[in-house]
Structures are given as C-alpha cells and as structure tokens.
Amino acid sequence: SKPLIAIVGRPNVGKSTLFNKLCGKRMAIVDDTPGVTRDRLYAECEWRGKEVMLVDTGGIEPRADDVILKQMRFQAQLAIDSADVIVLVCDLRSGVTASDADVAAMLQKSGKPVVLCVNKCDTLGNPPPEFYEFYNLGLGDPIGVSSTHGHGTGDLLDACYEHI
Numbered sequence: 001s002k003p004l005i006a007i008v009g010r011p012n013v014g015k016s017t018l019f020n021k022l023c024g025k026r027m028a029i030v031d032d033t034p035g036v037t038r039d040r041l042y043a044e045c046e047w048r049g050k051e052v053m054l055v056d057t058g059g060i061e062p063r064a065d066d067v068i069l070k071q072m073r074f075q076a077q078l079a080i081d082s083a084d085v086i087v088l089v090c091d092l093r094s095g096v097t098a099s100d101a102d103v104a105a106m107l108q109k110s111g112k113p114v115v116l117c118v119n120k121c122d123t124l125g126n127p128p129p130e131f132y133e134f135y136n137l138g139l140g141d142p143i144g145v146s147s148t149h150g151h152g153t154g155d156l157l158d159a160c161y162e163h164i
Ligand code: GDP
Pocket: 009, 010, 011, 012, 013, 014, 015, 016, 017, 018, 029, 030, 031, 032, 035, 058, 119, 120, 121, 122, 145, 146, 147, 148, 149
C-alpha cells in the first residue's frame, strides 16, 4: 500500500486548503466558517513519480478550547498510529499557540517523522520574524507555505518524501 501522509493541526490553520493544493483536486470541503464539521478525507497524490495517500483531518466543532485540544490529540494519535509521515500545520498569523506546542510535543514523543508546516506565508521572499518562533516547537526546520497561493508546497512534499 502507498505511504500515508497525515495532515494535522488546529481548526482554521488551513489543513483542507493545503490538502486540496497538494492533491491538485478540489476534494476536501473548505469553508470560511471556523470549525465547521468535516470528516477525514483521503486522496492520492503523485509527486516526483511516487504515489502517496494524503489524509486531511477535521471534524472539530466550535466548542470550548479544552474540547478542541482533546480532539486534536485524538486526531494526532490516529495519525501516529496509521501514518508514515505527519504534517503538523500551524498558522503564521496566529503564531505559536499552546495547542500547537501540546500537539507538537505529543508528535515528537511518538518518534514518527513529523514535518512542520507554517501556513499562510503569503508573501514571497525572506520569512517575517514571527516565522522563526516556530523553531521553538522542537520539530526542526519549519517549512513556510501558502496553501492558497501554492508557495512552498513542493518543498513541503520534498520534506515528507525524505521520510518515505
Ligand atoms: P482547516 O480548518 O485547518 O481545514 O482550515 P481551512 O483549509 O478550512 O482554512 C481556514 C481558512 O484559512 C480559510 O478561510 C482559508 O481560505 C484560509 N487559508 C488557508 N490557507 C491559507 C493561506 O495559505 N493563506 C491565507 N491567507 N489564508 C489561508
């Protein structure tokens, strides 16, 4: 079976937008309403002649922060159990949040390969100072991506493919 790449992260960081961009098809539902319930979705994706399965995670409803964190941990655990590479998506605009740090620690402890994606880096050129805060998550070099524009998505896939 094909290597599985799971996309995890807080609601509204752009996981589904990234998923769509990576598979090149409009398969996941992207909704501007924060926290709209969406199921996990799978898609095949080819990069440099090698096929992988991508999984988008979601289904997090707008509720108290502690409930969202519990659900993020659940999604992260599913990814740890089933994926070959995990992409943790964060949002440049919100900076590093407590939930990001919590899930990053959990993923790091699992020993699974993790690629850190800092999404919403919409401006080309040198990353802004806030970008460097993401090094504090302890997951190595963050990859700056703009899922709406597509910038950095090739570098992100290359980083994933280093582990498969
Ligand atoms: P999810 O909840 O993590 O799946 O996030 P979505 O993919 O549904 O995106 C949440 C919001 O962020 C939507 O309004 C997207 O259009 C927006 N978004 C996603 N990626 C980017 C990006 O790279 N740049 C900007 N500016 N907005 C983005």
